[in-house]
Amino acid sequence: MMAMSARLFSGLLAVAAIMFVGAPILIVGAPYESTMGLIQKIFYFHVPSWIAMFLAVFICGVSSAVYLFRGKASADRLAATAAELAVLFGLMGLTTGPLWAIKAWGVWWQWDARLTMALILELIFIAYIMLRAYGGPGSEKLAAGLALFGMANVPFVYISVNVWRTIHPTTDVLPNLSASAPGMFWPIVWCFLAFLVLFGVLLMARMRLEALRARIDAIHLALEA
Amino acid sequence: MTRPSWLPTMIAGVGLILVVSIMMGGASLDASSQIQPAQDEFIPLEQVPPGDQLPAAPLLVAAYILIWLAVLVYVWSIWRRMMTVERELAIMAKSGEDQ
Numbered sequence: 001m002m003a004m005s006a007r008l009f010s011g012l013l014a015v016a017a018i019m020f021v022g023a024p025i026l027i028v029g030a031p032y033e034s035t036m037g038l039i040q041k042i043f044y045f046h047v048p049s050w051i052a053m054f055l056a057v058f059i060c061g062v063s064s065a066v067y068l069f070r071g072k073a074s075a076d077r078l079a080a081t082a083a084e085l086a087v088l089f090g091l092m093g094l095t096t097g098p099l100w101a102i103k104a105w106g107v108w109w110q111w112d113a114r115l116t117m118a119l120i121l122e123l124i125f126i127a128y129i130m131l132r133a134y135g136g137p138g139s140e141k142l143a144a145g146l147a148l149f150g151m152a153n154v155p156f157v158y159i160s161v162n163v164w165r166t167i168h169p170t171t172d173v174l175p176n177l178s179a180s181a182p183g184m185f186w187p188i189v190w191c192f193l194a195f196l197v198l199f200g201v202l203l204m205a206r207m208r209l210e211a212l213r214a215r216i217d218a219i220h221l222a223l224e225a
Numbered sequence: 226m227t228r229p230s231w232l233p234t235m236i237a238g239v240g241l242i243l244v245v246s247i248m249m250g251g252a253s254l255d256a257s258s259q260i261q262p263a264q265d266e267f268i269p270l271e272q273v274p275p276g277d278q279l280p281a282a283p284l285l286v287a288a289y290i291l292i293w294l295a296v297l298v299y300v301w302s303i304w305r306r307m308m309t310v311e312r313e314l315a316i317m318a319k320s321g322e323d324q
Contacts, residue, residue: 024289038281042288049292088299095295096288103281198296205303212310219317 005204012201019194026187033184039103042096044188047174048195049092050118054154055199056086057125061151064144076140077210079147083128085202086150089195090122105167113164117157124150 023044033040060082066075097115098108109115124146131143161170178185 039284041285045289045292084299088295092292092295095291099284099288099291103279103284202296202299202303205300209303209307209310212307212314216310216313216317 009201009204012197012204016194016197016201019190019197023187023191023194026190030187031181031183033181036104039100042100044191045195046093046096046100047188048192049089049096051192052195052199053086053089053093053121054158055196056082056089057121057147057151057154059203060086060125060128060147064147064151068141068144068148073214076144077214078207079144080132081203081206081210083125083132083143083147084206085199086125087122087129088202089199090118090125094119094122110167112166112168113160114157114166114168117153117160121150121153121157124153 027041027044030041030044032038060079063075063079063082066072067079097118101110102108128143128146128150131139131146135142158171160166161168162172174188177188
């Protein structure tokens with residue numbers, strides 16, 4: 001089992017490396033957007049980082065629900081792992097966004113619905129990690145409840161650009177990309193896949209750490225008994 | 226105490242440099258005052274002139290560098306924590322063998 005998981009990890013790592021080496025070549029070859037020009041190319045990493053963040057939040061939320069209602073320790077470990085990845089990929093989105101905005105909008109930050117809700121989502125998962133780190137005994141269950149609220153926030157973040165007035169590009173841009181700009185479509189699909197593979201690699205590495213920690217806890221419990 | 230022989234030459238050299246600098250500074254001040262008269266009001270402009278616009282390339286490169294930096298720091302943090310846990314496991318295994 002361990003050997004198979006190690007082989008899978010090595011394989012995913014190799015695929016991620018190949019995809020991230022290929023990504024800049026495809027991005028450079030993609031056409032420029034008519035109003036934004038060169039700065040639009042940030043989107044090839046910015047949007048996939050948010051999708052990876054949403055995936056991490058979803059995994060964390062579902063695992064937290066399983067932990068709360070079934071009491072499975074392995075689900076709690078998966079939730080803790082996914083929460084860290086949610087913060088990591090959210091941080092990527094929150095740093096690359098302003099770098100795009102200063103050129104496209106003329107300001108680093110705008111307190112509109114999309115940006116504010118995305119920031120709140122990031123803060124919820126930072127709070128999750130801090131709660132687990134400093135909350136003391138029983139904080140896992142409180143953190144699991146927080147993760148459920150975080151997961152509930154995701155659909156609002158996603159649709160916020162369509163429901164409220166905002167200057168952020170709407171969610172219609174990506175589904176229409178294959179028809180409106182085929183030259184941009186395949187590079188962004190490639191980047192989406194690259195980020196998903198990277199997500200898988202980081203998830204596996206971080207889960208291995210949690211498994212080792214669980215082993216230490218089990219040994220401590222056995223020694224105390 | 227005797228005065229070093231090179232001192233008058235050095236003082237003369239420094240003096241000459243100062244005089245030339247003041248003359249050149251005055252000349253450039255005079256030239257700039259001819260090109261740009263002092264502003265007594267601000268005139269608003271709708272569009273930023275192309276020369277003053279923020280270049281996109283450094284922002285794009287910064288975005289990619291930040292993403293890679295974030296991944297590398299996170300991988301390093303996992304590796305560091307993994308080392309700590311493995312060390313703890315090794316100590317536990319050793320103490321188990323000793324007992």
